[in-house]
Amino acid sequence: MSVTIKDVAKKAGVSPSTVSRVLSNHPRISRETSRRVKDIMEELGYHPNIMAKSLVSKTTESICVILPKPAEELFLNLFFMELIRGIVAQANRAGYDVLISSGGNEKEEVEAVSRLLHGRRVDGAILLYSRQDDPVVNFLKTHDYPFVLVGRSDSYPDILSVDTDNVQAAYDATRHLIAQGHERIGFVSGPPNLVVSKDRLEGYNRALSDCGIAMRKDWIVEGEFLQDSGYRAMSFFMNLPERPTALVIVDDIVSFGVLRGLHELGYKVPEDVSIISFNNISLTELSTPPLSSVDIGIYNLGYTASQALIQNIRHDGSSVLPNRYVIPHRLMIRESSMYSMPRSL
Amino acid sequence: MSVTIKDVAKKAGVSPSTVSRVLSNHPRISRETSRRVKDIMEELGYHPNIMAKSLVSKTTESICVILPKPAEELFLNLFFMELIRGIVAQANRAGYDVLISSGGNEKEEVEAVSRLLHGRRVDGAILLYSRQDDPVVNFLKTHDYPFVLVGRSDSYPDILSVDTDNVQAAYDATRHLIAQGHERIGFVSGPPNLVVSKDRLEGYNRALSDCGIAMRKDWIVEGEFLQDSGYRAMSFFMNLPERPTALVIVDDIVSFGVLRGLHELGYKVPEDVSIISFNNISLTELSTPPLSSVDIGIYNLGYTASQALIQNIRHDGSSVLPNRYVIPHRLMIRESSMYSMPRSL
């Protein structure tokens, strides 16, 4: 079979415990034996059995990330992949492995998480979404397993989470449009039950209010994270007797629909309508015209989530760790909002 | 600590081995004890320790997928996520966990794979790319670990792999354009060192040749998997004294660049130039006009890779398993190629 700690010990003329100590860089081991043992390891092609180690040490040095059920929405795929990259990069750096799991439905998800955590295959979990009353979260909380939420959930305000300040992000985006001279600004939102839609809408409202611009209900339309939503929103907006001259749009993909709708209706971006949206997926720079977007640092979100989780796993409880991380966002201004409204308005 | 097999055994008044047998549905266990033991498990909240099990059974029921170093190219993110979904879905169905790993460079990649396989943390690996002389492949081959390649590599013809028949796919795409009446068909290729570029170019050539259309070197341009490539290709093509009326494009993202270039130069798609590309990423239907594309079944590619790998891991060697899986592709004809050339040409 494969070479074990005993083989190395025998060949090196030391005891298995010594080899083990060399492995973990135990302080009280002589430079010389350490050197010799390491050479033998190399020579024999020894590799520690991770399972055996983890059986006794009761730690797996792995975390899992739970993918929500099939994300139909395209942007989610880009979003998740970017997130996963960040998670994996940081985890690997910290010596942790990342296990991906997904369930067809909530029940399966809980089963998977339960098997993984209870079965001591992973030390903690990262959740990539926030639902209202999530059985997975409940499970994790009940059993006091370390976990982190990417996103924000009103149901669980005290949970370890990393998130974007969506209120502020929307505020900034709206202020940008106002700074360009716009006063008639509409908002194309996502599903109203999603925290992210709510937050962004709030930021939009605050910006208007701070600038003394009245909010107009008919300039706010709800939809989904699909381009079709944006497309339909345009036939609605552009049929209004009073039309907005600028739009804040909840997501880049929706913007693509908006762009298409506007194009078909014969309006020019940014001259007739300026737009800015969120997430800054790589396609934004490729569209015609390139789309202004709020970069929310997705990779960073994942990286930080992983870091926070691992920190919590390793934490001995002697100090108190933060339980909310806010990843900074940044406006990426491109052509779609680079147009100053004529003063005459 | 947490409840073990012994606790269950004691409470149920049986031996640990009996409990173990219940766990694995051993045939020679009485209906009655099985029932009782299972109840006790439930009652005590018992969960098998996966590490302990895997230490003795010498099987981890996990596989790992190796992400190539940072994929700058956007489409790769979509591609990988879709692939991963397929892999995870099938693996979970088969009772396997999926571990994601990535390395900053080739050396790190080998180290990661080596740690995972030698350390007995996973039973096999999925590689998502094919390089010319890949140290990871060499490692895996040398040590005879089960692994599967998504893609094709000329350097390793005998390796377990799942792939698209890119020659045929390009052949079909080209024939489609020919069927629309085109005879002046150009090809926008990707990096010439990539197998996929080579294969698609070959399919294109074969289709032309089968239809008695002469291949024209100046209508073939190489680039990268970036929209910019497509964009630049257009200024080239459209300055030619004789211009193609249709284009086969190596990837959807490149097509977006082509679309943009054509638009800026004042050409209409599909009337002036018809185009079709590959991969059918979800954005193809959203572009203006919607893009014809060859769907290569990315999810299926992942699903099959996972299936093939697990089959190989479990395989006892008594029969011979296939070592190459070809995932069927399918033309998705949309507006960008829905234009029949006037007879008068």
Added chain:
DNA sequence: GTGAAAGCGCTAACAT
């Protein structure tokens, strides 16, 4: 600074 021994939680002969 190093060794001996016990045991992590489980499975798998070998008994009976």
Added chain:
DNA sequence: ATGTTAGCGCTTTCAC
């Protein structure tokens, strides 16, 4: 049909 026993490969007291 079930119990007994012996490890899987490693870490970790406790000695010296």
